[in-house]
Amino acid sequence: MITDGEFSALIAEAAETIPEPTGADAILAAARSETDPPSVAAPIARVRRHPRGFVISVLGAAAVLAILIAVTLSSFSSPPSVAHSAGAPFASRASAAPTFGEGQMSAPGVTKSADSSSASSTSSADSQEIITTGTLALIVHERVLGHVVAELGAIATSLGGYVSTSNAALAGSSRGGTVVLGVPAGEFEKAVSEAESLGTLKHLSTTATNVTGQVADLGAQVNALEAARAQLEALFARAGTIPALLSVQNEITSVQSQIQQLQAQQRVLANEVSFSSLTVALAMPSPTHASAPSRFSTAWHQAVAHIEGGLSTLLADSGIVLFSVVLIIVIGLLVLFGGRLLWSFVRRRLV
Amino acid sequence: MATDTNSGELEELLQRWYTPAHRTATLLLGDGAQVDDAVQEAFLRLWRFRDALPEGDGLRPWIYRVVVNACYSSARTETRHAGRRAPQEALDAVVSSDPTPDELADVRDRASLVRQAILSLPAGLRAPLVLRYYAGLSEKEIATAIRRRPGTVKSRLHEARRLLANDPRLAHLGLGPSSSGQEEAK
Numbered sequence: 187m188i189t190d191g192e193f194s195a196l197i198a199e200a201a202e203t204i205p206e207p208t209g210a211d212a213i214l215a216a217a218r219s220e221t222d223p224p225s226v227a228a229p230i231a232r233v234r235r236h237p238r239g240f241v242i243s244v245l246g247a248a249a250v251l252a253i254l255i256a257v258t259l260s261s262f263s264s265p266p267s268v269a270h271s272a273g274a275p276f277a278s279r280a281s282a283a284p285t286f287g288e289g290q291m292s293a294p295g296v297t298k299s300a301d302s303s304s305a306s307s308t309s310s311a312d313s314q315e316i317i318t319t320g321t322l323a324l325i326v327h328e329r330v331l332g333h334v335v336a337e338l339g340a341i342a343t344s345l346g347g348y349v350s351t352s353n354a355a356l357a358g359s360s361r362g363g364t365v366v367l368g369v370p371a372g373e374f375e376k377a378v379s380e381a382e383s384l385g386t387l388k389h390l391s392t393t394a395t396n397v398t399g400q401v402a403d404l405g406a407q408v409n410a411l412e413a414a415r416a417q418l419e420a421l422f423a424r425a426g427t428i429p430a431l432l433s434v435q436n437e438i439t440s441v442q443s444q445i446q447q448l449q450a451q452q453r454v455l456a457n458e459v460s461f462s463s464l465t466v467a468l469a470m471p472s473p474t475h476a477s478a479p480s481r482f483s484t485a486w487h488q489a490v491a492h493i494e495g496g497l498s499t500l501l502a503d504s505g506i507v508l509f510s511v512v513l514i515i516v517i518g519l520l521v522l523f524g525g526r527l528l529w530s531f532v533r534r535r536l537v
Numbered sequence: 538m539a540t541d542t543n544s545g546e547l548e549e550l551l552q553r554w555y556t557p558a559h560r561t562a563t564l565l566l567g568d569g570a571q572v573d574d575a576v577q578e579a580f581l582r583l584w585r586f587r588d589a590l591p592e593g594d595g596l597r598p599w600i601y602r603v604v605v606n607a608c609y610s611s612a613r614t615e616t617r618h619a620g621r622r623a624p625q626e627a628l629d630a631v632v633s634s635d636p637t638p639d640e641l642a643d644v645r646d647r648a649s650l651v652r653q654a655i656l657s658l659p660a661g662l663r664a665p666l667v668l669r670y671y672a673g674l675s676e677k678e679i680a681t682a683i684r685r686r687p688g689t690v691k692s693r694l695h696e697a698r699r700l701l702a703n704d705p706r707l708a709h710l711g712l713g714p715s716s717s718g719q720e721e722a723k
Contacts, residue, residue, distance in 0.1 A: 207559035
C-alpha cells in the first residue's frame with residue numbers, strides 16, 4: 187500500500203493534467219443575467235425561491251389544526267361541565283353565606299353584603315336564620331311612574347307578598363317615588379328581577395343578615411323566664427300571708443311582661459326572616475337628560491347596547507369553539523413563522 | 538440585474554476557487570459539459586447566498602461542500618434524464634464508464650489512468666477521496682462537506698484506497714493490489 191503522501195501526489199498529478207477551465211466568464215455572465223438576485227438578507231425572496239419552507243410551515247399548521255380540532259370534538263363528546271354557577275341563595279334558607287344571583291351582579295351599581303355579626307355561640311349551622319333586604323334604584327319616565335308603582339304592587343301580590351309602603355310624586359323636589367315590598371324570602375330573587383325590568387337600573391344592593399344566634403338567644407331567654415314563672419306560680423300557691431302573695435304576684439307579672447316582650451321580638455324576627463324587604467326607589471330622568479336625547483341618540487344607544495348584548499351572548503355561547511379557533515390561529519402563526527425560520531436555517535445547511 | 542459590487546464578490550470567488558472547484562468536479566464526474574454545468578451552478582449558489590458564506594477556515598470546506606452538492610445534483614439530474622435508474626447505480630453509471638480495451642490501449646498517461654480509476658469508484662467513496670487527497674481537507678472538514686460523521690468518512694477513505702489498490706488499471710503503475718489486498722481478494 188502506498189502512503190498518504192504518495193497518494194496525494196498521484197491524485198494531484200492527475201488533477202493537474204485537467205485542462206485549465208475557461209468557464210468563469212460564463213458564470214459571471216449568468217450571474218449578471220439574473221434579475222433580482224436573492225440575498226440571505228431577503229427572507230421573503232428566499233421563501234419564494236424555495237417554497238419548501240412554506241410548504242413545511244403549512245403542513246405543520248395543518249397538523250396542529252387537525253389535532254386541535256380532534257381535541258375540540260372529543261371535548262364536545264364528553265359531558266359538559268357547568269359553565270355558570272347558579273346563584274340561588276334565596277331558594278334555601280339553610281344557606282350559611284347567602285349570595286346574590288350572578289346575573290344581577292353583572293349590572294352596574296350592584297352591591298351585596300352579608301352580615302352575621304349577630305350570630306352567637308348557640309347558633310347551629312344546620313338551621314340558619316337569615317334576613318334579606320334589598321334596595322333597588324330605578325329610573326322611570328314620569329309618564330309611567332304610576333304604572334310602575336302599580337306593577338310593583340302586582341309583583342309583590344303575585345309572589346305572595348305585600349306592599350309595605352308606597353309613595354310617589356310627579357312634581358316638587360321629591361319627584362319620584364319609593365315602594366317597599368315584602369315578599370317571601372324564597373321569592374326575593376324573582377321579585378328583584380321582575381322589578382328591574384320596569385325601568386333602567388341605576389343601583390341595586392342586597393344585604394343578608396344572619397340572625398340565627400339572635401333567634402336562639404331569644405328562645406333560650408323565653409324558656410328560662412317561663413321556668414322562672416312556673417316556680418313563682420308554685421310559690422304563689424304556697425304563700426301564706428297577704429304581703430307574700432303580693433310580692434310573688436308582682437314578680438310573676440314582671441316575668442310575664444318580659445316573656446311577652448321576647449316573644450314579640452321572636453315574631454318580628456320570624457316575620458323578617460320569612461319576608462324579605464325590597465325597597466324600590468323610583469327616580470325620574472333629570473329635565474336636561476330627559477329632553478336632550480334625540481331619536482338618533484336613543485337609537486344609537488340602543489344599538490350599542492344590543493351589540494354589547496350580542497357579543498356577550500356570542501362569547502358565552504361559543505365557549506370552547508371560539509377559544510379553540512383563537513388558539514389554532516395563534517399556533518398556526520407560530521408554526522408558520524417558526525417554520526420559515528427553521529427553513530432559513532436548514533437551507534443554509536443544504537447549500 | 539446584478540450590481541457591480543456583487544459581481545466583484547463573484548469575481549473574487551472565481552479567481553480563487555474556480556480552478557480547484559472545476560478540477561474537483563472533473564475528478565468526481567469526469568469530463569464533459571456536465572462538469573461545467575455543475576461548477577457554474579455551484580458558483581451561482583455561492584453568489585446567491587454570499588451573505589451566508591463563513592469566513593476564515595470555514596470557507597474552504599463550505600465551498601467544496603457546495604461543489605460536491607452541485608455535482609451530486611447534476612449527476613442525479615443526468616440520471617433522471619437517462620432513464621430513472623436506481624440512484625446509486627445510475628450515479629456510478631453516469632461517471633464510471635469502463636474503458637474498452639481499445640480505449641485502454643490509448644490511455645498512456647498515468648494521470649488519465651488514475652482519473653479513470655477514481656471515476657470507477659462508487660460515488661459515495663469518490664467524494665471523500667477527492668476532497669481528502671486532492672482538496673486536502675481534513676476528515677472533519679470532509680465530514681462537514683458531505684454531511685457525514687468523521688468515522689464514516691474515515692471508513693470510506695479506507696474503502697476507496699482499498700479499491701484503488703486492487704484496481705487492475707493501476708497495477709502496471711506499481712500501485713496495484715498489495716499482497717494484503719490479494720489475500721483479501723482470495
